Amino acid sequence: MRKRTILLGIAAVAIAGFAVAAGVFFGLFQSSVVAKDVATPLTADEMKRLAPRGAYIATVADCYACHTAKGGAPWAGGMPFQTPFGTLYATNISPDKEFGIGNWTRADFHRAMQDGIGKTGANLYPAMPYTSYRQMSSEDVDAIFAYLMTREPMRVENRKNELAFPFSIRRSLAFWNLINLHGGGFVPDDKRSAVWNRGRYIVDALAHCGECHTPRNLMQGMKAADYLKGAVIEGVEAPDITKEGLTRMGFQPLTLAQFMKSGVSALGSMTNQMFEVVHFSTQYMRDEDLTAMSAYLFDLDSMPATSPAPPAPAPVDVPAQVATAARATYDNLCAGCHGANGQGIPHVAVPLLTNVSLRIASARNLVHAVLHGIPAQRFPGLERMEPMPGFADLLDDHAIADLANWMRARWGGQQPNLTAQDIAKLR
Template structure:
């Protein structure tokens, strides 16, 4: 029996073992063609590299940003070309393996907070350009803090089993029956853009539910709404509306970007217009125009809502009506009316709660909607009341149940590092 156990252990170790890839001398930034570096800069924005790999107040791409997961806290890696704490001694082969296989240069398995589930589909040419961009950045010496994970998930060889279940490699084949924009959009959404990393629900092991791609998920304590026909928007998301939203953070007929979507919009505002149009084309096709209606005007029934939630009506009049009430000045500046806001219409109140607690910042050049957070001004019960009032007044959706408990949970999520 002991011999069998040892044999099984050795077999398991063999399955999880990956060789290290030899170090290289840090390449000079001037060794990369300027065109490759410029292309890599665009790809880095499409992949939101700086969003996860830059700590609050930290140097760009130097890592150490805490990433909260259901399994504990991970800290992003330094991806500047620092030879000691970054990727300065990584070869192109090591970089490609990390992006496609989730294995570091030293052979250790990487956690799927690096969305190699999607990056595995990126072409050689794009990975090479991204490598050229990263290796031509200024090196920053910065160690990431140790991860804080539930036992025994700190044991990295376990990730080999996870990959066997959830890592599906291979290129994304073009569909000859679709347009060039649609195929480009699919490549970006399912590959480097990794939209499903937030907008697809996950199973108990943290893998994306492949049969429910883009059916809605979670990101940093916010709700990532479905990007399929179940999207709760009051008006249909057209290619034009999506392109405007992704580039500016605002669609007057839909929503304003908040939470983790803000940095995504900021990145997309600095990429070629054609790439944003392609993304919008692909996503709009998946929505199928089945999840939207086109009312002549947004719903607004204050009397019914005040009768149901008198405290919410009072709080709304004092804290919200100056911007969101009838005739408010902001409503003439291209901002979406509350009756059109996706968060307020969603069956999941998480993002509506977080918008009230944390507020919304303009995602692009300080232009766009600015909403202060009320976490310090309103109790959980008061947030629940004002949101219940707003949902009843401005939408035709049923009331959210046990909303005060959900507010308390969202506030706890907001307080995590």
């Protein structure tokens, strides 16, 4: 055992040495998309003029949600992000001169946003989505910078990341960037409409949708060939939001734009990280920008006047024994809120009859909700949903598998292929 431990230690040191050497070597080849003119500071008048625009751009880019810890000071960082290599903590981006960005220059900010390089020259971890922000226009980066400098400075020290060795070595990210950081600024497609191009800019650059909705390779870079085709983030499914994936879930162009504004519809409600996105970002977006996002995701140059509801998936048969057991569980635990036939109750529980979580290929999100529940949620306007309790302690793996199979087959048209072993893995 001692010999094995020593060998593992030697291997770790060798990996770390390679990572550092590769980082130093490949760092020489890192490219920058930062414009040369940002070396000139913005004037006070320019900062004042840009700040209101920056408030909106920062909202679309969802900066506040990531850089404000639950219950923490605004813009002061501390929000944890779980990764396969350990926990990263968002940094303080208030204009505090010691712990925030108060001493940053315009050029420092541009380089961080678009090249992933901090003020000290250290590589940033790509939990900060500079791979997407790289496409942002210089004017929009300037606007966010101007806005942030109007915020109240927060004297809150940054938390240290908790990353396993050798992933704690920032220099190795130069090699990561060489493999995964591509392209320059946003280039409109002159063969497509202004609406489609605006939607593409928001989805790909500002809102950085691909960072969550695109599967990752072994190095945790986005798989370009599977862009927006869905990924697992902190135990839940960020679904496929390509045209095909959205259609399969039951969305149409207009209903998707409305869903991003309200966070709740007949197709369900935003939960987990997407609830935060609605709460801090999309509910405040201009209608024309939400429409543009939807047009791009559905690959349309203009939005249709109406969006007829797509046909419901055809029910799939399940074994009689499974159906009997699942129906009894549903009637005892679910029907009181979701209705005997899955129709839901307004302001209490979303319908299941048309619910997205039953239509996607993976049962992960449905099982997660059954096991752990969903907290009470207040949506834009006066809409709210009551809390859903978790049933992890009440139902065993067989009962949850039966319930999920029956619901997905009946209302989602999905094959009843979940097993108790699958549920055990998802617990």
